[in-house]
Amino acid sequence: MMTGTWSLTDKKGKQRGILSIYILHTLKEKPKSGYEILMEIKEKTEDTWTPSKGTIYPLLKQLKDEGLIKIKEQGKRGKNIFTITSEGKKILNNLRKQGKDWREKFLQFRKLFSEILGEKTVNIINLITEISEIAFSLPEEKKEETLGILDRCLIDLKKLNNKA
Amino acid sequence: MMTGTWSLTDKKGKQRGILSIYILHTLKEKPKSGYEILMEIKEKTEDTWTPSKGTIYPLLKQLKDEGLIKIKEQGKRGKNIFTITSEGKKILNNLRKQGKDWREKFLQFRKLFSEILGEKTVNIINLITEISEIAFSLPEEKKEETLGILDRCLIDLKKLNNKA
DNA sequence: TATTAATATTACGATTTCGAACGGTTCGAT
DNA sequence: ATCGAACCGTTCGAAATCGTAATATTAATA
Structure with a gap:
């Protein structure tokens, strides 16, 4: 969806996709192979997104050539285990700062999608989206109260569900 | 973001992007020019997305060549006012049916983005995800009550936010 | 042991969209 | 009359990613 819309530009002026x-x-958390990263995403998104093999491998190579990641070790079957470099960490931190705009974009795109799909639950979607955005924007010290409010909401919905 | 992920395949087997x-x-609602559509999106998404002119004009031409839209009239300055054809309506309806998966995708991507951005609100994400799942699964006749519960939640969060 | 499945990667054409440059036509302001 | 802005569209290289096919190497299963 919209090639560049979700891309961020790092401090070197290079555009980076999702x-x-x-x-x-993820390499900052722990060294991994291409295949592992691939499967990890597949799992984390519940099969919603499996990056194409045709994308991830050339990309790993590119990032390595750029010095943002390196091969830590090699395993069987031609396996390369990559890890992030210190340069890569700098770039990542820089990118994260720029990703703050995503939140607003998400909200807007969700609205547009609802309209396109002619969803009859627009109000529900909009409410949930708004709830999400506020919940995420509340500061850390309000976390307990936030969780409490959300928990209550969930309980109420479950009750409503059980009255089915 | 992920070129094909949000694309849908119409009944003719043709891939359609967002x-x-x-x-x-939008042409189903009312005939419009390319520029109008462009500005409409920009407005609706609050400047978050302005489709590239390099995209929209060739696309309009393509859709016209395919018979999904046609030129209704022409205005000044080379302006073409497009409207949807009956064939286009069929395609649109077919595409809408397939867009139902977007909902789940959206939630998943939201979660992934939060993780990437280092948002420290995993529990919040999980709660919101659960709330979404229940809210969407409740039957239509419970809609009013669902909305009520969600609304209350939103109000509570807003109050918490205003106590900042 | 042979076959199948899983891991691991490469190659490559296709797709949607971007971004930028370019050009033309009104239209309102000066 | 001139200018700047807005409307209106075209061209084109670049970018991120997809989808698919192919290949190789284990590991698991029959």
Whole structure:
């Protein structure tokens, strides 16, 4: 969806797509192979997104050539285990700062999608989306209260469900 | 973001991206020029997305060549006012049916983005995800009550926010 | 042991969209 | 009369990603 809309530009002026950003992010947590990253995304998104093999491998190579990641070790079957470099960490931190705009974009796109689909539950979607955006924007010290409010909401919905 | 992920395949086997789908949708409501559609999107998404001119004009031409839209009239300055054809309406309806998966995709991507951005609100994400799932699964006749519960939640969060 | 499945990667054409440059036509302001 | 802005569209290289096919190497299963 819209090639550049979700891309971020790092401090070197290089545009980075979602997958690049995710790769840096996950390699910062722990060294991984291409296949592992691929399967991880598939799992985390509940089969909603499986990055194409044709994308992830050339991208890993590109990021390595750029010095943002490196091969930590090699395993069987031609396996390369990548890890992030310190340069990569800098780039990632810089990108994260710029990703703050995503929140607003998400809200807008969700609204547009609802309209396109002619969804009859527009009000529900809009409410949930708004709830999401406020919940995420509340500061850390309000987290307990936030969770409490959401929990109550969930309980109420479950009750309503059980009255079915 | 992920070129094909949000694309839908119409009954003719042709892949349609977001912009195509939006064009069909909005021309169904009312005939419009390319520039009008462009500005409409920009407005509706609060400047979050302005489709590229390099995209929309060739796309309109393509859709016209395919018989999904036609030129209704022409105005000054080379302006073409497009309207949807009956064939286009069929395609749009077919596409809408397939867009039902977007809902789940959206939630998943929202979660992934939060993780990438280092948002420290995992529990919040999980709660909101659960809330979404229940809210959407409740039957239509419970809609009013659902809305009520969600509304209350939103109000509570807004109050919490205003206590900042 | 042979076959199937899973892991691991490469190659490549296709797709949607961007971004930028370019050009033309009104229209309102000066 | 001139200018700047807005409307209106075209061209084109670049970018991120998809989808698919192919290949190789284990590991699991029959």
